[in-house]
Structure formats: structure tokens, C-alpha cells
Amino acid sequence: MILGGKGGANTKTGLVFEGEVDFLTFIAKQKDYTVKGSKIFFKGEEVGMSFKKNGLYKYLNERGIDYTKILSKKILPDDVVFVIVNNTFHILEIKFQNVAGSTDEKLQTCDFKLKQYRKLLASLNVEVAYIYILNDWFKDPRYKDVLDYIISIPNCYFYFNYLPLNKIGLPTPGGE
Secondary structure, three states: OOOOOOOOOOOOOEEEOOOOOOHHHHHHOOOOEEEEOOEEEEOOEEEEEEEOOOHHHHHHHHOOOOHHHOOOOOOOOOEEEEEOOOOEEEEEEEEOOOOOOOHHHHHHHHHHHHHHHHHHHHHHOOEEEEEEEEOHHHHOHHHHHHHHHHHHOOOEEEEEOEEEHHHHOOOOOOOO
16 A cells, blocks of 8 residues: 555644544644634634535635536535645545445545536636545555555545645644
8 A cells, every 4th residue: 555645643743633523623723723714824824714515615606606507516525625825725525434335435536526626616726636534444455456546646635534734735733
């Protein structure tokens, strides 16, 4: 399994996820971070925004973007983090599992979903990345092929129980 830099849990450089968690709630609890509505601030400076599920579509609608004219079917992300410094929408899919099931197949859709999000967000002139946050269940050797596939797709990533903030362009809590 090719895991170079994909996983681990260093709370000094990112956020450790436990189960399905709301990104805004989680980041607001981190040192030097505050949240106002969907906006994320670090040491008082706006560094990004985050949207959960339909929140992305509300944001797009406010900008005059009608997803029904772009996509044939609405796709709902677990969370989306827009990072100002790198002009990137990071689509977060949080998959925590303890038995085999439909999530196994969902991991094989990153290329399609990434292309759909790129199409949806194209008029904003932004970059798009697709990130899975997985629990230890997916460290099982039977997921080797699908994890290798995910990282073979440019701008598709996975991390175990953890989101390294510096990898998506957000400042590190307590960092300088």
C-alpha cells in the first residue's frame, strides 16, 4: 500500500477526526481559530470557508450559479473547505466504518466526483481537491488496490483519522 504522507495523526499539524464530525465545529475549537457563520478565521484573518452538504449549493445560489444547469444530479459532500490562500475547494468525504458495506464501492468514485465538482465550480475559477478521511478499518490489506487507485488520481487524497491542515493550505493551530 502506498501511504507515503497519507495518514498518521500529529495533532500539531492537523485535525484528528473521530467518527463523522462537522469541520466548522471542530476547527472552531482549535487554538487561534474562530468561526463566524461559514467563514474561518485564524488569528483574526479570514483564511477560508466551510460548507456542509447543502450549504455548498446555498453558497453557489448566492453567486447566481444554478447547479441544475450544470449537473444532472446533486452531489452532497460531507464537508467542503475553501482555502483562500490556494483558491481551492477541498471536498471532504468522511468514511468511518466497522463492517464491510457500500462505502467500499464509494471509495472507487473519487475520479468521477472530482470531475463533477470541477464542472460545478468551474465558473468560480477555483481549484478542486477530493479528500477521504478514513478510519482504521480501511488500513486492512483488502483496501490496498482502492487506496492505490485514489492516490493515482491527481487531486484525490486520503488520510486516516486525520486532516493535515498544512496540506490543504490552512495554518497550523499554535503555529507561527
